[in-house]
Amino acid sequence: MAVRVFHVLASLALMMVVSRAALPPERYWNAVLPNTRMPKSLVDLLKSDFMDDDDKSTSVTVGKGGVNVDAGKPRGGGSHVDVGKGGVHVDTGKPGGGGTHVSVGGGGHYSGGGGVGVHTGKPGKRTDVGVGKGGVTVHTRHKGKPVYVGVKPGPNPFVYNYAAKESQLHDDPNVAMFFLEKDLRPGQDMTVRFGRTDDGYGGGAVFLPRGVSETVPFGSERFSEVLNRFGVEPGSDEAKMMKKTVEECEGRGISGEEKYCATSLESMVDFCVSKLGKDRVRAISTEVEKENRPMQKYAISAGGAKKVSESDNLVVCHKQKFPFTVYYCHKTRATSAYVVPLEGADGTRVKAVVVCHKDTSAWNPNHLAFKVLHVEPGTVPICHFLPQDNVVWFKN
Structure with a gap:
C-alpha cells in the first residue's frame, strides 16, 4: 500500500507548484487504457525499491494546524502528510531516515528553500527530487555516492540510421x-x-x-x-x-x-x-x-x-x-x-x-x-x- 500512497500523495504535493495538473501516472494509464494491463517493466519504473508494501492503516485529521494524513504502522513507520502554515510535508518511511518524504513550502532541505521536495529511501541510498524557484533537480544516490547515468557513451542499436563502430x-x-x-x-x-x-x-x-x-x-x-x-x-x-x-x-x-x-x-x-x-x-x-x-x-x-x-x-x-x-x-x-x-x-x-x-x-x-x-x-x-x-x- 505504501507505494500507491506515496505516488498519490507525492503527485498531489508536486502539482501544487507545477503548472500542469494531471492524474498520477498509474491512474492516468487506467483512465486512458482501462482494459490494458501494464507490463511489469513499466510498473517497476513507477515505484521505489525502498518502500514497504505492508502499511497497516490510513487516517486523516483536520484541525487548526491544517490537515494531517497518516497511512502507516506504529513506531514511526508508514506515510505522513501534513498541510499547515509551513506548507505540505509527506513522510512515508521508517525511523532513522528511511522511507519517503515530500515537503511543499516551508523551505525543506529537498525543496531548495521553497517549492516541493521529494526524498525516497535511506540515507546514502535514495532518490531526491526538488521542485523550486530554480526548477527541478533529481539525484539518485547509492551508498553515499551520486549515481546519475553512469554509462559509457555509444550508439543505440535500435536507432536504425547510425553506423556501428568496429569495436x-x-x-x-x-x-x-x-x-x-x-x-x-x-x-x-x-x-x-x-x-x-x-x-x-x-x-x-x-x-x-x-x-x-x-x-x-x-x-x-x-x-x-x-x-x-x-x-x-x-x-x-x-x-x-x-x-x-x-x-x-x-x-x-x-x-x-x-x-x-x-x-x-x-x-x-x-x-x-x-x-x-x-x-x-x-x-x-x-x-x-x-x-x-x-x-x-x-x-x-x-x-x-x-x-x-x-x-x-x-x-x-x-x-x-x-x-x-x-x-x-x-x-x-x-x-x-x-x-x-x-x-x-x-x-x-x-x-x-x-x-x-x-x-x-x-x-x-x-x-x-x-x-x-x-x-x-x-x-x-x-x-x-x-x-x-x-x-x-x-x-x-
Missing part, C-alpha cells in the same frame, strides 16, 4: 540481440543475455510524473542547463551519454518511421494511443523467470514463436540512458512482433519479445545488424530480442 562487434552485448527471422523455430539455439538498458551502469532511473518532467529542459539548445540540473560534469561519460540520447530524440528518423521520445509514462501512452487507438491495445515486455542471468545459450521451446502483431499496428518503445526514464518510441513499416518461449542452459525460462523488420532498405548500410549477420540492407527480414525494459504496443 561493437567484439564488446557490445547487443550483438547477440540480432538474428534472422528464419531462425525462429523450435530447438534453435541462441546465445544471449536478457537484461535491462542500464544494467551494470548504476541504473536507478524512474518515471517522473508528466507535470514534473515537462519542467525539465530536454533538448540540445539548453543542454548545459540539463547538465547543471542533474549535477553532471560537462565532458564526462554521463554527459556524453545524455547528449547522445538527446541527439537521437531530436534527429530525423528513417523513411517511413514515426518517432517520439516520451519523458513520462503519460506521454508514452498518448503517443501510442495516437498511433493505435484505445481499443484492444496491448503492451508487452520480455519476462525473465530469474533476474540478472549471465549471457548463456537459450533454446526456443516446443511450440515455437507466436506472432502477436504485424504491419502498421505496432509501436516499439526503447528505454534510453538518462537520469530519469525516457523512452524512444517509433512506429515503422513492415514490422512484426513475436512472443518466443526460451529455456536457458541453467534452466531459466524466458518469455522473450522479438521484433522482426521485413524492410531494412532504409537502414544505415553500416548498421550493427548487417555487420553481425553478414547481409545487405533490404535483402532478408532481420529480427532482434528486446531488453526487459523495452515495450511493444499493438492492437490485439
